[in-house]
Amino acid sequence: LSEKLELAWKKLRGQDKITETNIQEALREVRRALLDADVNLQVVKRFIEEVREAALGSEVIMGVNPDQQFIKIVHDELVKVMGDANVPIAQASTPPTIILMAGLQGSGKTTTCAKLALYLRKQGKKPLMVAGDIYRPAAIDQLKTLGQQIQIPVFDLGKTDPVEIARQGVEAARQQGCDYVILDTAGRLQIDLEMMAELERVKATVQPHEILLVVDAMIGQEAANLTQAFHERLGITGAILTKLDGDTRGGAALSIRQVSGQPIKFIGVGEKVEALDPFYPDRMASRILGMGDILSLVEKAQEEIDLGDAASMAEKMMTAQFDFTDFLKQMRMIKRMGSLGGLLRLMPGMGKISDDQLQKGQDQLARAEAMINSMTPEERKNPDLLARSVSRKRRVANGSGHKLEDVSRLVSDFQRMRDMMRNMGMGGGFPGMGGLGG
Ligand code: GDP
Ligand code: MG
Numbered sequence: 001l002s003e004k005l006e007l008a009w010k011k012l013r014g015q016d017k018i019t020e021t022n023i024q025e026a027l028r029e030v031r032r033a034l035l036d037a038d039v040n041l042q043v044v045k046r047f048i049e050e051v052r053e054a055a056l057g058s059e060v061i062m063g064v065n066p067d068q069q070f071i072k073i074v075h076d077e078l079v080k081v082m083g084d085a086n087v088p089i090a091q092a093s094t095p096p097t098i099i100l101m102a103g104l105q106g107s108g109k110t111t112t113c114a115k116l117a118l119y120l121r122k123q124g125k126k127p128l129m130v131a132g133d134i135y136r137p138a139a140i141d142q143l144k145t146l147g148q149q150i151q152i153p154v155f156d157l158g159k160t161d162p163v164e165i166a167r168q169g170v171e172a173a174r175q176q177g178c179d180y181v182i183l184d185t186a187g188r189l190q191i192d193l194e195m196m197a198e199l200e201r202v203k204a205t206v207q208p209h210e211i212l213l214v215v216d217a218m219i220g221q222e223a224a225n226l227t228q229a230f231h232e233r234l235g236i237t238g239a240i241l242t243k244l245d246g247d248t249r250g251g252a253a254l255s256i257r258q259v260s261g262q263p264i265k266f267i268g269v270g271e272k273v274e275a276l277d278p279f280y281p282d283r284m285a286s287r288i289l290g291m292g293d294i295l296s297l298v299e300k301a302q303e304e305i306d307l308g309d310a311a312s313m314a315e316k317m318m319t320a321q322f323d324f325t326d327f328l329k330q331m332r333m334i335k336r337m338g339s340l341g342g343l344l345r346l347m348p349g350m351g352k353i354s355d356d357q358l359q360k361g362q363d364q365l366a367r368a369e370a371m372i373n374s375m376t377p378e379e380r381k382n383p384d385l386l387a388r389s390v391s392r393k394r395r396v397a398n399g400s401g402h403k404l405e406d407v408s409r410l411v412s413d414f415q416r417m418r419d420m421m422r423n424m425g426m427g428g429g430f431p432g433m434g435g436l437g438g
Contacts, residue, residue: 017060018058027070030070034047037287055070080281081254082257086265087238095178096174099180107214108216111271112276114146128169128178134160140159191226196229209237210238212265215256217246220252236260243268245268267284324414
């Protein structure tokens with residue numbers, strides 16, 4: 001067992017609570033990740049402050065360092081803030097359910113009308129789309145073309161008053177026995193009063209069950225102001241975040257939710273009419289943090305190190321009972337966690353370990369496993385049998401295709417590790433990784 005690991009171990013044992021100092025680096029990292037994901041600065045500040053306060057003083061999970069654990073807490077909090085689960089589209093007690101689409105020009109309203117209509121029909125509903133954008137040239141045709149493509153009717157009155165179009169559109173839906181009516185509206189390049197006033201009039205006239213703000217994910221930071229403006233005037237009931245098929249990290253999602261308190265219901269993931277997915281907060285949280293790998297490791301550490309298992313192993317180590325079978329079990333546990341590299345990097349102080357060193361460690365583990373497999377059950381139970389007998393060691397060496405000195409080293413490493421563990425009187429945690437010493 002390397003000295004480095006021993007040190008790391010002590011450090012880990014010392015850090016059993018999350019404190020200001022042991023999460024400093026993680027705080028910086030999370031802040032940077034959120035800003036990189038284009039979350040609005042104010043939103044970032046408020047969010048991190050809340051999480052930091054909530055996290056201080058919580059117990060550090062075995063085998064995970066405080067930094068990583070904090071990131072996990074942030075992730076979970078992100079999920080919570082964004083609404084835990086998907087919130088489905090409203091359904092009026094008396095049909096039709098009226099959905100008003102709002103948003104800036106180019107955000108994807110018209111496209112999303114068709115996507116949503118198709119989605120609803122796949123759920124067995126009967127939707128009608130209403131062409132309410134009379135300003136943009138060809139906007140009506142755009143919706144009609146989409147309607148033809150997916151075989152869903154489009155109501156239009158040409159270039160008349162949008163309020164009247166909406167009113168008659170809803171009436172048509174009622175008459176045709178449609179259970180959803182989706183109102184496309186005009187957008188401007190910027191939030192402007194005229195646009196808002198028109199939307200307000202449409203709202204007052206048809207009293208929609210859903211007012212969905214369509215937001216282009218690429219506007220990033222601006223999502224906060226945009227949401228604020230629309231929510232103040234219209235009282236949105238949800239949002240659809242489009243163009244998430246690009247490389248944006250989706251920070252807009254957090255801003256929208258924080259500012260309006262309303263859920264994101266769908267995401268647009270492409271130009272095609274099928275490219276609409278329900279919004280899942282946990283996926284978005286991982287995307288925003290851009291830390292999928294670290295997170296899954298932390299999660300694995302929590303799930304897969306059976307805490308009871310680790311604790312009983314620790315107990316065994318402190319008594320003389322820890323044997324090669326436990327050692328093997330331990331190694332398999334590590335293997336099950338997939339990347340040993342990732343796991344080692346999770347340990348405090350081990351972050352700078354090189355790929356080379358990692359590969360070496362991994363190879364050593366594989367060799368140790370082969371040697372242990374060649375031992376008899378008694379030898380595994382009682383490593384001292386091996387320590388005392390060269391012929392036994394030679395048999396194991398031959399059986400596993402290793403040299404005598406390899407077996408000797410494994411046995412002495414194992415003994416050293418066991419002794420050290422005993423001396424440390426460890427009270428839990430991730431059992432040592434003997435055999436890495438080499
Ligand atoms: P509107 O002005 O708000 O009605 O926006 P449109 O529906 O006309 O969409 C503007 C552009 O964005 C069109 O070229 C769409 O194809 C495109 N678009 C809409 N949603 C998505 C999406 O989720 N992903 C991608 N890649 N493009 C989208
Ligand atoms: Mg449009």
